[in-house]
Amino acid sequence: MKTVEMKYGTGSTNVSIPAEHLLSIIKNNPMNINGTEEEIILNSLEKPVGTPKLREIVHPGEKICIVFSDITRAWQKMSTFIPYIVAELNQAGIKDEDILFISSTGSHRGHTKEEHSWLLGADITSRCEIIDHDCLNEENLVYLGTTSFGTPVSVNKRAMECDHIVLTGAIVFHLLAGWGGGKKSVLPGICSYNTIMTNHALSLSPNVGEGSNPLVRSGNWVDNPLHEDMLEASSFVNPSFMLNVIVGADGSICHAVSGHYVKAHEAGCQVVQEMDGVEIQEKADLVIASAGGYPKDINLYQTSKTLINAKEAVKDGGTIIILSQCIEGFGNDHVQEIIQNYDTVVERENALREDFSIAKYIGYFVSEAAERFNLILVSEMEQSLVERANIRVVKTIEEALTLTYKEMGKNLKTHLMPQGANTLPQVK
Template sequence: MSALEELRTAAWYGDRTLDLSFPPEWNVSTLNPETPPPLSDSQIVRALARPVGQPPLRILAAEKVRPLIIVDDLTRPTPCARVMPFLLEEFLQAGIGASDVTVLMATGTHGAPRADAMAKKIGPEAAAQCRLIVHDDTRDAVRVGRTSFGTAVYVNREVPASDLIVGIGGIYPQHSTGFGGGSKLALGVLGRRSITRLHFGHSSSKGSYDVDNDFRRELDEIARIIGLRSLVSLHVDAGRRPVRIASGDWERYYRGEVAFAKQAYRAPLPDGADVVISNAYPIDVSLTFMRSKGVIPLVHAPPHASKILISACSEGVGHHGLFPFISTSKFDRPRRLARYALARPRRIPQMVAGRLKRKLVSYSGKGTQPAGQAATFHEQRKSSSPIWLYLPEQVSLPERIPGMQQVHSWRGILDRVGEQHAGRGTLEVVVYPCSPLQVLDTHTMENASLSSPELQGAD
């Protein structure tokens, strides 16, 4: 072994360095994003002091008594802890102590996180000082309005009870809405009925990175309805360090930040590669979320290529209330029927047709995965090569994962690649070091499976 590649793994659970060795005859190309250096404290302070389109928080918070900070959960790599001390200082300048600030973790339908999740997200000091609440989309939601699209807006009751709302989130590629961040943070504090209606009321943007869609427009309306006008948005590098910040009125700056992401994280498709390696860090916390965030480069791998997905899956399978990756509950079918009931009438034929198509694919003899899951990795059936899931952490996952084969050592990965390409000399290897952040050079996800609700929903 001669070539050595250093990646990162286990976001939120160590953020460890992962050293990968390669045979000397392999030609390894690593597609690193072109991000700025990590932010200094002074740069963060300056961004908060000069928000876009708004007065500084210390002025907005004057005479307020029930401020609320909404943060994303650990399925997102946003290092909110880097911002929290400075945000709390802004509140203090307005006469509001940390003990009077409520922090609400926007979990959407992701279920209750582990006990230390809030300390990881906002830092142990802020977690010890502030009032902490983890959103539960199945309870404590109150109706606050209706969008022009017809969605009744049910939101965590802490939101309308607050007199100032500030969000902290990130801006990352997202299959359904083009990019996450901005008003999409509001989705994480909505009730299940509203979230379901949003997911099944709109067509997906199908991984096009286009934020000009009705899903996004309705989220914008919802953010206005619930009073989320001030937002701190971060971009992170391949090591999950914040490299760019925007604060203030998200409607004024969001599209500019998306444009930055499209340029800084741009990466070519793996055309001509013999081996494609996709590292799901920094969205590798669970199987459920890495399978939609980290798999995209592998979908575009040439048919003959070996496809390798790296993910720590520190929290195991993970959970999504609308789109469970591995279905184990007897309630999944009734829940699916309920989703059809909440969908807009014009969307129901599309949903039924999509489900029928996935069933036909699964019965075609080209795979043995359950019908509802087979389409997720439909593209890989064009070759006999599976996705090899390299798990650098000792985690417990189901023995069978649709479309994937688990491998627990890097040596095992190299052996499998060697067997697949036996007799060949030089292999062209492409590495995507932070694939969930990277923007591939394509405007349309050609894979039919990427428009399936299963992949669309894992956000």
């Protein structure tokens, strides 16, 4: 037997399968880390991609807007790298009172002052003005035009009143945009609700009944309409500079890119591809994945990130077992609504097209995957909550394997994914 420890909630559980059935253990590829976090950040700022250094772009007396991620992206370690951006601006003669921080909340909630301090650090919080973007506040939005995809682009007015906009964030694989970071600080980050939802509706195929657009997926930019629409919308804003970090499996900043919001971002995406894009020889009959423990398995919404990756490693009709505690259940009422209120994926798709939201799409995506694969959750959720979507829930990995072997037989080629939320399997 081969036994692998996988995270579950704040603890872990052992997963044991016959060694002869194991195709691979899918983990991050090893990366060379050149220096401390401070050295990595400073080196990036000294060697920007596609632009001069930040201190050479700005001038004394100009107003600078720094866009930073919201509380759902706290893992990005903003309080570690943001101070270096402010120091660079100060070095160029920009005063603290001329720096405005805007949290790219997208359609998420705002923050408390304590959360701002946690995200940016007490020093920055005390020195600079910090506000949250509100996608529903029409008075603080300005219309910039409509993209070729038909998305009307309305952006935070205070950001556009500044002389320079600096984007910050982190790069990871993203289920819709291909990769996170970069342009996502603009759309959805500081855009109107209508702009965000119109853009994200491109995640569905143009034709009703065809479900998700297969081009809109993790690790793909080629002909990805949602990605291309985001880029076009961001070009209306034309940010002056960007700093994005890449966070390793241990939670530390292992790489950083700065410079042009497109060119530098593309360079960072290549690093993520090399680190988290894991080559596999073939798809398996069975994939067992951990969401990565708390908080990555706090609810079903977050668990979808693991499902997005795991489905790339399993054959159609195969079985996916995901270890995800889900102590907060669905994590969003719209996810629950789509899963519980309908019996078929066609009904869910129609409901989604009538009133699109990101959370509803997540619920639809999970249901669509459960239609295509045998989906089993090892979780504290109740089976009755997800049974209309054909998702089965058990309490232990042993129960999940017993159920799988009974239905599919025991001779199942298997991939294990202990870092399921981060690693994207890619067939050679």
